[in-house]
Amino acid sequence: MLTADQKKELEATIQQFVGKPIGPAATSRDAVNEAMILQWCDAMGDTNPVYQDRAVAEKSVHGGIVAPPMMLDAWTMQGWDMHKGYDEPTNEEQRLHKILTDAGYTGVLGTNTEQEFDRYLRIGDEVTAETIIEGISEEKATGAGIGYFITTKTTFSDAAGAQVGWMNFRVLKFIPKEAPQAASDSGGGAAEAYVPARIKPPMGHDNAWWWNEVAAGRITVQRCKGCQQLRHPPRPMCPGCRSMEWDSIEISGRGTLHTFTVIHYPQFPGYEFPICAALVDLEEGVRMVSDVMDCKPEDLKIGMKLKAYIHEDDDGFKLPLFRPSE
C-alpha cells in the first residue's frame, strides 16, 4: 500500500499526462482495402453487401464499397508488434500505464468506448489517428478493485486532413482485489470456464426437507398434524393451532396464476432473462412462489392455469417451476 504522501506524488505524476498526445499521429499501414474488409466480415459473420458486393454497394445509399464503421480503429491498430507486450513503453499512454503498474495498479480493464462516424471509409482511404490522454479520474473504488479511470480520445482523419470520426476509450487501471491465479491446464482440451449457476436457497433445519423432497422428485406442502391445515413455505409452527407436529402431502401440481412480476434487470449471471416470477394459487389452497417457463411475459394472465414440473439445472440442482397448461 502507498502512504498518503506517495499517493499524492503518484497522482501529481499521472495528472501531468492529461492533455498530452500519446505520441505522433499514426497513419494506417494499409489503405482501406477489400481484403481486410472481407476478413473482418468473415470473422463477424457480417453479410452486409455494402461491405463486399460492388454491384449492390453501388446502388446503395453509400454508392460503392465501404468499410464497416465499427472497423474504424482497426485500420490504425499497431498490429503484429502488439504481441510483444508493453514491458517497455513505446508511447505516453504505455508510460502512464507503467507508472501505475509499478505503483501496484497492475490490472487493466476496458470499461467504456464511444465512437462517432462523420463518414464511412472507402477503398483507398488512408486513415490517420491522433490520440490524446483526455482525463484521469480520482482514485475510485470499483468491483474490480481500487484504481483510476483513464480516458483517451482518438481523432481519425483522411489523407486530406478531414475528420472521419472519433473515439473515446476508457480503461480502469486498478489494484486487483486478489492476485490473479492461472487456471490449471486441462491437458490441451477446452479450458473449463466457470459458469455461474442459480443462487441456491438457504437450507436449514426448518426447510431442507422440502428441497430434499424436490430433489427426490416430489413437490410437497407441509400439513399440520394437529388441525390438518396446509402451509407453505415450510416453517416450524402451525399458524392456525400452534402445533409443531407436522407431515407433508404431495401436491397435484395444478394451480392458477395469482400474480406475477417480470424481472428484466438487474441481470444476475446464471439466469435466463426476462424472468416471469409468479405467485401461484395451488389447487390445494396454498400459494407457492416460482417462475413461469415457456411463456412470454406478454402472455401472462392472472388466473391462467399452470402446471408444476421439476426442473434440473446443469449443476444438478432441482426446483419446481410452472408452465401454462390447458
Added chain:
Amino acid sequence: MTTRTHASVEVGEELPPLDIETTATIVAGGALASRDYTPVHHDRAAAQAQGLPDIFMNILTTKGFVGRYVTDWSGPDAVVKGVKIKLGGPNLPGHTLKIRGTVSAKTDAEVEIDVAGTNPYGAHVNATVRVVLPQ
C-alpha cells in the same frame, strides 16, 4: 437483406435475436481481423497467465458483432452514426453470446437502438447505436 425505412420503425420494436456460439476461431479470427495481436486474444497460455480460463474476445470484435446485429436488421441502406459501449465480463470460447436489441428512441433524423449482449458470465456488452435510415 431487406431495408428498413425511417417511417416503418417504432420505439419499442424488438430486433430479431442473434446468438453467437463463440469458438476459439471466432475469438482469434476476430482479433486478427481487427489487427489486434495482443496475445490474450489468440494465445491460451497468455490468457491463462492473466487469470482467465481461455482466450477472450477483443473489444473490436464485440463492436463488430454489435454493428452487424444492427445492420442485419436495418439492411444495407442504413448509415451508422455513432455507438456508445459499456463493457462487462469477458466472452470466451464455449459461451453463447446472446445479442438482443430494442429501438429505444427516434428523432426526425435518427433511430437509436439499445443492444445487450449476455453470456454465462452475465452482461458482456451494453451498447447504444445511432443510425440514419432511408426516409
